[in-house]
Amino acid sequence: MDIICTTSQKPTDSMIQSAITHSKYFKGEYIPRKRLGSLSERECVLVVTKSSLNVYIKGQKLAFHPSMAMLRVKRIKNGELDIFNKILGDITSWAVLDCTLGLASDSLVLSKLVSCKGQVTSLEKSKLIYKIVKDGLGKLDSSYPELSGLSKNITLKNVDFNNYIEGLNYGDFDLIYFDPMFDKPIENSPAISPLRDLAHYSPLSIKSLEKAKKLAKKAVIVKNNKNFPFEEIGLKKFTLPSSSVSYGIYLNKEE
Numbered sequence: 001m002d003i004i005c006t007t008s009q010k011p012t013d014s015m016i017q018s019a020i021t022h023s024k025y026f027k028g029e030y031i032p033r034k035r036l037g038s039l040s041e042r043e044c045v046l047v048v049t050k051s052s053l054n055v056y057i058k059g060q061k062l063a064f065h066p067s068m069a070m071l072r073v074k075r076i077k078n079g080e081l082d083i084f085n086k087i088l089g090d091i092t093s094w095a096v097l098d099c100t101l102g103l104a105s106d107s108l109v110l111s112k113l114v115s116c117k118g119q120v121t122s123l124e125k126s127k128l129i130y131k132i133v134k135d136g137l138g139k140l141d142s143s144y145p146e147l148s149g150l151s152k153n154i155t156l157k158n159v160d161f162n163n164y165i166e167g168l169n170y171g172d173f174d175l176i177y178f179d180p181m182f183d184k185p186i187e188n189s190p191a192i193s194p195l196r197d198l199a200h201y202s203p204l205s206i207k208s209l210e211k212a213k214k215l216a217k218k219a220v221i222v223k224n225n226k227n228f229p230f231e232e233i234g235l236k237k238f239t240l241p242s243s244s245v246s247y248g249i250y251l252n253k254e255e
């Protein structure tokens with residue numbers, strides 16, 4: 001896909017420089033905003049604004065916004081159990097590998113749950129999603145004080161989880177988590193909808209899942225829709241009554 005890089009209207013010199021740098025990184029083209037016309041008529045445009053990086057893809061805007069994470073972190077602060085605690089109990093100080101960063105809601109919640117004693121490593125294959133989220137997480141403390149400090153112990157990597165897992169040793173991570181794009185999207189999932197045109201869709205392979213089961217010190221979790229045959233791939237299904245998604249769980253009995 002050809003990527004055009006530009007700025008918002010009335011850019012500063014540093015915004016123009018940033019758009020040029022991004023155009024080189026994405027092997028795309030820098031076009032000054034005043035020459036570009038309507039963003040919705042272009043297939044894919046990266047826009048450098050004063051406060052963020054935004055992508056317009058086929059007329060839809062994708063920007064970093066941790067809305068779901070804010071809600072979940074607020075509930076945790078109010079003493080409610082997050083889904084990861086319902087499945088695993090207390091995970092303070094765990095080392096977590098989030099194989100599918102997306103818009104980082106799960107990574108931020110996991111960062112809150114493991115606390116500063118733990119660590120989250122998050123992988124994203126899409127270059128554009130990675131860039132937008134890396135930029136957003138870098139500005140998290142000033143833009144979203146409710147989530148202040150949570151990006152500090154998240155390490156981001158722009159890699160394919162299948163390759164990354166190959167280089168791991170047993171015990172590098174306590175939890176390995178996968179939330180790949182669903183074959184059948186859940187229509188009422190607005191947070192994920194603009195992500196769909198940019199995301200990678202390769203399903204989680206049995207090879208990578210089996211490798212993860214051997215590597216994770218404590219658990220592997222896979223998220224998918226309710227009809228996904230978790231049992232057929234050796235995972236125990238966990239569904240909250242009110243939820244449209246399910247989780248497949250593998251607990252490492254050696255621990």
Ligand SMILES: C[S@@+](CC[C@H](N)C(=O)[O-])C[C@H]1O[C@@H](n2cnc3c(N)ncnc32)[C@H](O)[C@@H]1O
Nearest residue numbers: 100102103104105106124125160161179199200
């Ligand atoms: C459903 S989204 C994850 C949402 C995320 N859990 C959140 O809370 O925002 C799936 C993400 O995984 C990425 N992805 C898919 N296959 C991947 C792979 N093999 N390696 C790394 N990332 C991958 C997609 O590009 C997409 O951004």
